[in-house]
Amino acid sequence: MNGTVVKNQLVFDFASGLLGPAKSLFASTYLQLNSNASRISSTFENLLGENLMDNENIHPKNLKYTDCIKGENSKSALNTEDPVTRYFGNLNNLNWKQVYKGFKEYTASIDDKDELKLIKMDPGVSVPLHSHGGKEFILVLEGSFCDEYGEYSKGDIQINDQKIKHTPIASRDTGCVCLSITEKDVIFFGKYGSFLNLFTFIKSFFKSK
Amino acid sequence: MEKSHSNNLMSKIQKHRDEMAFSEIFDYFAPKVNAYFIQNSIKFESSEELTQEVLSTVWAKSDLYNSEKSALSTWIFTIARNKKIDFFRKNSKIDFKEEDIREFLYQDREVDLIKENEAKKQIERINDELDEQQKIMIKMNFFENKSHKKIADELEIPLGTVKSKIRLILTRMQKFLR
Numbered sequence: 001m002n003g004t005v006v007k008n009q010l011v012f013d014f015a016s017g018l019l020g021p022a023k024s025l026f027a028s029t030y031l032q033l034n035s036n037a038s039r040i041s042s043t044f045e046n047l048l049g050e051n052l053m054d055n056e057n058i059h060p061k062n063l064k065y066t067d068c069i070k071g072e073n074s075k076s077a078l079n080t081e082d083p084v085t086r087y088f089g090n091l092n093n094l095n096w097k098q099v100y101k102g103f104k105e106y107t108a109s110i111d112d113k114d115e116l117k118l119i120k121m122d123p124g125v126s127v128p129l130h131s132h133g134g135k136e137f138i139l140v141l142e143g144s145f146c147d148e149y150g151e152y153s154k155g156d157i158q159i160n161d162q163k164i165k166h167t168p169i170a171s172r173d174t175g176c177v178c179l180s181i182t183e184k185d186v187i188f189f190g191k192y193g194s195f196l197n198l199f200t201f202i203k204s205f206f207k208s209k
Numbered sequence: 210m211e212k213s214h215s216n217n218l219m220s221k222i223q224k225h226r227d228e229m230a231f232s233e234i235f236d237y238f239a240p241k242v243n244a245y246f247i248q249n250s251i252k253f254e255s256s257e258e259l260t261q262e263v264l265s266t267v268w269a270k271s272d273l274y275n276s277e278k279s280a281l282s283t284w285i286f287t288i289a290r291n292k293k294i295d296f297f298r299k300n301s302k303i304d305f306k307e308e309d310i311r312e313f314l315y316q317d318r319e320v321d322l323i324k325e326n327e328a329k330k331q332i333e334r335i336n337d338e339l340d341e342q343q344k345i346m347i348k349m350n351f352f353e354n355k356s357h358k359k360i361a362d363e364l365e366i367p368l369g370t371v372k373s374k375i376r377l378i379l380t381r382m383q384k385f386l387r
Contacts, residue, residue: 008379016351017290021303024294040382042279044351046328047335048290049283051352053210057240058247060257065235068264069228111303 006159010137011037015044022112026181028083030139033155084141084179088118091177096120102170103127115182121145121170129167136160137181143174210237215281222271234281235264242289248353249293259296263289280328335385339378346375 013019014027031038087108088094096104096118102125108116119138121127137159144153147166152158160166170176218234221227242263246256266288267274274284336344345364349355357375361368 004383005376005379008382012351012379012382015290016354017294018351018354021298043328043331043335043385044382045287046280046283046332047347048352049280049286050332051348052238052241052245052286052289053280053282055241055248056244058244058256059240060243060260061253063239063257063261065228065232065239065264067261068235069231069268070265 003159007037007157008040011041012044015041015048020112020114022108022110022114022116023181025083025087025108025110026116026137026139026179029141029179030155030157032082033139033141034157035155091118091120094118101125113183117180117182119176119178119180121168121176121178123170123175124172125175126167126169129165134161134183136183139179141177141179143176144171145169145176145178146171210281212276212280216276219271219274219276219281222268223274231268234267238267238285239264242285245286245289245352246293250354251293251296255296259289259292262292266292283328331385335382338381338385343374343378346371347378350375 010019010023010027010030014024014031019027031041084091088106094106096106098104102122104120106118106120108118110116118141137157138152139157140152140154142154144151145168146152147158147168149158149164149166215234218227218230221230222234239260243256243260246259247253251259263285267285274281339347342364346360349360349363350357355363357371358368361371364371
């Protein structure tokens with residue numbers, strides 16, 4: 001599956017408001033760190049704004065403009081915390097779980113079908129050759145790592161699925177901290193895999209009613 | 210609504226809390242926002258409440274709007290979308306609000322946001338490249354959040370065609386945005 005399509009899908013779904021909490025936090029961090037993704041999202045929001053502009057009119061029955069002018073002009077204080085800090089706080093104070101020497105992780109307790117994790121690798125540490133159960137997205141927050149497919153630095157996303165076997169190694173100078181999403185739902189592969197996955201996701205999104 | 214006119218109205222609201230200017234924004238956008246919620250399978254009663262929340266935000270947080278950063282329609286769309294997300298989360302009892310995160314992105318991305326004048330050209334380019342059916346599909350899929358199956362049924366075309374056409378849009382987007 002084409003990585004670009006998967007990444008665009010993530011950005012479009014975020015702009016459309018289709019993502020669950022875990023993926024949404026992941027995507028917002030991606031937009032914050034990656035200016036290309038941020039521009040794609042911005043353009044797509046403009047396109048959806050155009051859709052709103054050209055949308056049909058369904059008039060509210062019991063709503064007048066006077067119902068909407070009760071609030072004061074409140075310039076809310078500028079949010080200066082990025083999404084990761086807002087959710088996890090200071091990463092140094094987290095109760096990291098050591099998986100093996102030089103490799104730690106912290107799993108977020110978000111109520112969602114996708115699992116959101118932080119991963120910390122010490123400089124030069126490698127992960128033994130492995131493949132993946134479900135689809136996994138890895139976003140580099142600090143430092144960098146490389147594997148057989150290339151090097152990934154701050155703001156880069158790597159997408160792994162069952163077909164990928166790799167041996168990631170953290171940079172010898174900086175190590176790395178990454179945010180990861182593992183999809184726990186049934187994962188479809190093949191030509192239309194990403195759309196089937198999207199479909200399953202949308203279904204689960206509306207199922208709750 | 211012309212851009213110069215909507216800018217003028219917003220600036221009157223920001224500077225003078227001009228209620229007549231707001232009533233014009235309300236008359237124009239409230240029915241479109243209400244339709245957006247209904248298109249997203251939200252029942253009329255709730256759609257009206259959400260529309261009230263959106264327009265109240267436009268009034269109360271008017272200072273956050275910057276006409277150089279985005280078109281008014283984009284700003285109002287993002288507010289409506291955020292209300293929709295919170296509405297669905299609340300109904301599925303997911304305790305995770307993130308409007309503040311999206312606000313952070315909106316404020317902080319100043320450098321990376323596509324400037325209004327540039328955005329207009331880009332949208333025109335995209336609209337030139339896409340055929341009518343693809344434009345409708347973008348609206349149905351990403352604005353109204355309809356499944357591919359539903360899109361296929363409504364447009365009376367095979368499901369496979371919907372999937373491949375939307376995939377093509379995703380691939381070609383990259384080219385438009387360079």
